Amino acid sequence: MLKLLSTFAKIAIASILTGVVLAKLNLSAEQILLELGMTPENVIQWMEKGMTWAVPHLILGSMVIVPVWLVVYLFRPPRS
Secondary structure, eight states: OHHHHHHHHHHHHHHHHHHHHHHHTTOOHHHHHHHTTOOHHHHHHHHHHHHHHHHHHHHHHHHHHHHHHHHHHHTSOOOO
16 A cells, blocks of 8 residues: 555656646646647547546446455455
């Protein structure tokens, strides 16, 4: 768990530093998206489509994976 939190902290710090550098260069997220031929609205639509696709699959998969994990966890030999 500590490794996971450490990784998230490193990603957050790197993101903040990158954001500061881009801000000093007078670049914004909207400008970068426009250079790529996209708009913030397009990105939001893609995220909505992705969530619409992912959530039902996530729920369906977890209906199989969680019980299997629970059975494996319950029948695992005890640790000393």
